[in-house]
Structure formats: structure tokens, C-alpha cells
Amino acid sequence: MPQTPHLSDAQLAQFQSQGVVKIDGLLSLQGVADARHAVLRRMEALGLWGNGKWRLDHVERPQWPATGLKPARDIGHRHPELEALIDEPAVRIAVEHLSGGGPFDRKVWPRPQILASLPNAPPWSLPGGWHVDAPRLASRLSPGLQLFAFLEPVEPRGGGTLVVAGSHRLLNAGRHLKVKAITSALGAEPFFRQLFDSQSKLACPAVLPEGRVEGVPLKVMELTGQPGDAWLMDLRILHAAAPNGSDRPRLMITHRFVPNARVPEIAEAFGWA
Template identity: 30%
Template sequence: MTPEQKSFFRERGYILLKKTLTKNQVGPIKEHILDELKRLKLWSSGKAMSASIKKMPAFQQIAKLSGMIKQNEIHTKVITQAASSTIASLTESKVVQAQSQLLISLPNQGGWTLNGLNWHTDISSSSPDLVPGIQAFVLIDDVKPHGGATLAMAGSHLLKNHSELSRIREVLREKGDIEEELRSSDLSIVEMAGQAGDLYLMDMRVLHTPSINSTTSIRMMATVRYLLE
């Protein structure tokens, strides 16, 4: 972890570490997901097998699949020793591993949009200057732009007061040019797309949301949360 990477993380609230896992490390997890989708009669050979899952709204579908498809000890499979050290170095504190889950979206969920998403933070911070935890997002398979990757609002962890945050939430609800509005606030939307094995680390004060998978590939990611001890 270079000083530049550390200060980028402090300013933007996230960092991308390319290829932290090899294809051989992510391959078995991808196979497990495909096997489970087939065993549960949800998806096989490029087609949905369950009409009810296909009809579900995109975000309900993600929650349902995360509940149904589990991978034992996922954090030990997706977070390397080097990644753990990076997490400790970014928080400058001891962290404990909290919940982890697979994040799966079926293909062709509809047109990609920034409107109507589900922006949120998972924990609130006790102090504006303290990173309360880090959420790791690992790409189990390649994820193309508009392929359903998690979106993060870089810079939103530094919004200090309630009125700034309320204004941004309002912008996100409006149907205008969201990205243009954000530029004037030094905020930007990061789409966690990339290649299998890539790792995004996000300050847990950062606003983030699931997004629509408009591609023809299944979105396969895993997430692990680390909280200060």
C-alpha cells in the first residue's frame, strides 16, 4: 500500500486493487454458483428455469439469490493475507470480520439507469473522522459496465452534515442529470466493474447501491464486511 493509495482511499472512500486473486482461485467459486443455480432450478444453460425469480424486481432478485446460494467460509477464499493487511493498514486499527455473502444478479434485468436505485450505508459512523469499517467487494467473474456491479458514491463519506446528505439523496431521487449534479459536489459514481479477482475496498460510510444488470452475463461478486474491533 503506497502513501498515494492511502490518501486516495481517505479522499474518495474506496480503492481498487486489481487481480488480487487468480482465475484458479475464483474458478471454483464460480463453478459452485453455477452448480447451485442449476440445483435450485433457477438458471441453467443461459436460461432462467424459474419464472417467479425472473419476474421479481431486480433488487429483490439479488436478495433472494444471496439468501439461497451460500459458500462456506467465503471470506477465507476471497480475501488474501495481503488484502487483509491492506484493510488493517487503511483503518489503522484492528478489525473483525463481520457478515459475508455472495452477490448474484441474473442477466437481462432491464435498461441500465441511475434512477430508482437503493442508495444506503450499512452502518452509521460514531465520528466523522473515523473509518468505522471497510466493506470488501470481490469480482468472482468478469463484470462489464452496466453488468450489475455495486455502485459507490465516491466522496460521500466526507459529507459532514445532515443537510448535505439530504440534498444528495434528493438529487438521487430526481430524474435529472445526476452525474452533472454530483460533479459540483466533488462526488462521483464508481461502478465496481472489472475482471475476475479484482477487489474494491470501500469505507463503510460511503453511500452505495445495487445496480441493474443489463448485460447477458450473470453478475457474480462476493462481499465481506470488516468492522473496527
Template identity: 25%
Template structure:
């Protein structure tokens, strides 16, 4: 199963870990997130905008959700033992609500991982500086009508050739957004649906997008990075490449 999971990750750019953290933890986190919104869970009239963003959450339930033995084991398999930093918080949270207003953040993109040229958190480079994984933590039931994150399956392989010419300095993800979208347009779609406690672990270069919420249940999710403890390497003399690195190398072939 471990080998199959790694193969899926390298091929598709993500794996879904079902019940990666306990349901009781998901419920406690959701309750704290509701409190942050100021909305009434039982009164949709108070859900006054399509997206409400909550910043980093450092309370114990969020730290517990990010540090289960199951997740630590998979981090070791995908990034490499000793090559990632445990999370001491969880965020950010783009909480999405059924609303007549369309969200303004539903474009296809990859995540930025570091700052450059005076712009905070807007750059990426071909070695995925400062980001080991993109992670999607579900704190609510998410069906296809509940604004699940859209994923272009295998799109992480389309991104390395776009980033490579920019070298170690990298480039703003906004400057290459149109090229990333066009290069991955042929990829099949998947949706980050699931139950509270499910986690999607995604390659840093996976092309994904939000979407309008056409359901009835608010979607509570966190999308934090997993930070690397050491830089990714694309040329290792010992050949001990992580699956994250293997996928980047595959994309550059």
C-alpha cells in the same frame, strides 16, 4: 505505491485491488453460488428474478478469498494493524441477473453497521461503530452493462456532518437516506467493474447504489463488512489515525 493508495482512499473513498484473490478461487466460489440459486447457468429462462440474495457462505473457498496476504496487507494499511478482525465467512451476495423486471433496491445509500431501537443492522454513527470497511468481492466478469455497483467518488466526506449530531447512539440509515443522497449528488460517478478476483475496499461512509442489469452476464459479487477489532477513534493523543479515521476527520472539518 502504498502512500498513493492511501491518498486515493482518503480522497475518493475506495481503492480497487486487482486480482486480490486467485481466479481458481473465484471460479469455485461462483460454482457454489450457482448451486445456491437453483438457476441453470446455461439457461437464462431459469433466471426468474433480477436479484437473488445468498446469505453468509462459510466454505473454504470463500474464507480463502477474504484472507489473502494481499488483502491482509491492505487492511493493515487502511484500518491499522491489530484493528480489524479476519473474516471467517463471506456474504451477503446480491446476485444480479438480466431481467425485464426492475430491482427495488437501487437507491443511493450508505451501509448500516449495527442495530438500534429494535431494528437489526440499520444504524450508523460518526465513528462507524462495528464497520471498518465496505468490501466488494467480484466473482464474475463485470462490465458497465453488467449492473456494477455505482459509486459517488468522494461521497464518504459528505456523510460525517450528517451523522455527527446523532452522537454515539447514531441513527437509522433510512432516516438520513434522503440527506445522504442530496449531500453527495454533486459527486462524480465510478463503477465497480472488473474481473473475477478483484476487490473494491471502500470507506464505510461511501455513498453507493445498485442499478438495473442491462447486460447479458449475471453479476456475482459479495459485499461483506470488515469488522473492527477495536472502536474507531476520532481523537487520538498519539495521532496514530488510520486512513478510515483520517477521512472521517476530513469530512468533519
């Protein structure tokens, strides 16, 4: 298996323990610049970008959970510059190293997607909408990985996706579990019940929640970074979109890498024909 200098022993250990790891500078700066330019062309057409800066003064500030943008409609996901990013050799090597190798399916999730939101959260609060995107498999294997990468800087409380690190180690009981059954089962645990509770979302926490379930340490983490940085996440991780409490739009991309070998079991777990 090819090795990549981006992954240290500490990062590999973190990924095994927490199910998520950050790789600084994984994407090429030129590739990121090309993708960012493609997205900003659309933002300029919307009147949100011009003369090299954001133009938000004339826009009514949305209130969370409204994001002010619908990426599929307003920006579109079919940009060759975005697809070029997920095909960069460094990305492929890192994904293969963490997932056990390819090739990867491009039918279930065929292309990367834009994640975008306007400033929408004074003050910032814990969100709802906690979910997983893939079922638990009877084989106890991971369904795959999800990439989160940055086209613009995303600082803390700036709209970066929230994840519950360590949650991939729960509910691997040797049977299929659909996504709704996963969140339902997790919600029976006090840590997750409090996280899902709407009352807990009213306050702006100084420290993100931590806890322990079945001996597994859990920690809510915020995916932040600079252009070119990327996070890779086990698809079993519980996660949620978050409010953007900054003064600039959040621009990220995401893509799910599913090994071809996992597709039949994923289809069985979902009940697909």
C-alpha cells in the same frame, strides 16, 4: 505495519479522497476458482448453469428491482471457499493498510456474502435504495471497510454496485448519526436530492452524475472488474445495488471488515445494548 505491493501512492491518495479504491488481482485466481465452483454448483441445481455455460433461455427475465435470485436462500453464504477468500494474506494486508490495522470483529458481520442478480434491466437506469451500512461516529473515525470482489466478469451496466465517491467526507461533525439520519441529511443537498429523486431513475444516463457538496467533489462510480479484482470501500460511503443490463448473471462477493476497536462506538451509535 506490513506493506503490500498492490497499493501504490496514487491508490492510497485515491482512497483518502474518494473513499474507494480498486486493486486489480488482489484475490488469488485459485481461490476465486474454488469459490466460483462452489457457487456454480448451486446455480447448476437451480438449472441456471450446465455444461460450462449459463442456461438462461428457459428463465423468465426479471424486471428491476427484481433480481431473479435470493442469494441467501438460493446459493447460501456458508461456503468455506468464500471465507477462505477474505482470509487470504493479500486481502488482510491491504485491509490493515487502509484501516490502520486489525484485529477485526467477526460477530457483527461474521462471513462474506454473495451478491447475485440475473439480467434484469433493458434499459439500464440509475437505481434507488441509496444507503450506508454503518453510522457516523462521534470520533470522526471510519467504522471499517467493505470488500467487493468478482467471481465472474462484471462490465459497465452489468449490475456492479454503485457508490458515491467522496461521500465519506461528509457529515463527520463529531457526533453519532444513525444510517437513516445520514441519508435524510444528505437528501437536503441538491446533488443528493436529484440522485434520490425517482424521476431521475427513468433515463439511462450516458455519464454518471458528478457534483460538489460543502466543497467536497462527489462522483457516482460503478464497481466493475474481472475475477480476482477487488474494491475496498470506506463504510461511510453512500452506495446502492444496481440493475444488471448485461446478458449474464452478476456474481460478486462482499464482506465488511470492522476493527475490534470500533465496535463499542458502533454499538453506541446504533443504540445496541
